[in-house]
Amino acid sequence: xxxxxxxKYMIRIIIFAFIPLIGLIFPFFFSKYNxxxxxxxxxxxxxxxxxxxxxxxxFVESAIAxxxxxxxxxxxxxxxxxxxxxxxxxxLILSIIIVIFVLLYIFLKxxxxxxxxDGKGKTDLKDFYxxxxxxx
Numbered sequence: 111x112x113x114x115x116x117x118k119y120m121i122r123i124i125i126f127a128f129i130p131l132i133g134l135i136f137p138f139f140f141s142k143y144n145x146x147x148x149x150x151x152x153x154x155x156x157x158x159x160x161x162x163x164x165x166x167x168x169f170v171e172s173a174i175a176x177x178x179x180x181x182x183x184x185x186x187x188x189x190x191x192x193x194x195x196x197x198x199x200x201x202l203i204l205s206i207i208i209v210i211f212v213l214l215y216i217f218l219k220x221x222x223x224x225x226x227x228d229g230k231g232k233t234d235l236k237d238f239y240x241x242x243x244x245x246x
Contacts, residue, residue: 123216127209133202149181152188
């Protein structure tokens with residue numbers, strides 16, 4: 111019976127514990143170590159990229175020049191990317207906190223019902239510590 115419950119719920123718990131990894135995809139993709147984004151410019155980029163500080167007046171001219179220089183002009187401005195990064199950071203922190211609390215809750219309930227099954231009622235902290243150490 112225990113093995114059946116273990117197999118049924120353990121895979122779900124492990125998958126649930128990996129939810130915060132979704133929040134790490136964005137920082138890894140947009141890090142300075144990604145070779146794919148070295149030639150990317152934000153939509154607000156108007157530079158000619160020819161070692162001068164000359165700028166374009168129109169977006170269309172900028173897009174044509176970026177294509178000629180083998181640079182990709184994204185549809186996201188730098189401010190929008192900063193907002194997305196902040197939202198991603200909030201999601202990452204919240205998901206880590208939720209996962210930790212849920213796993214802690216499951217662990218405490220597991221200990222509680224194991225103690226009840228073994229016939230041990232309320233105990234002091236020292237006995238509880240030894241029981242948890244013995245259980246793990």
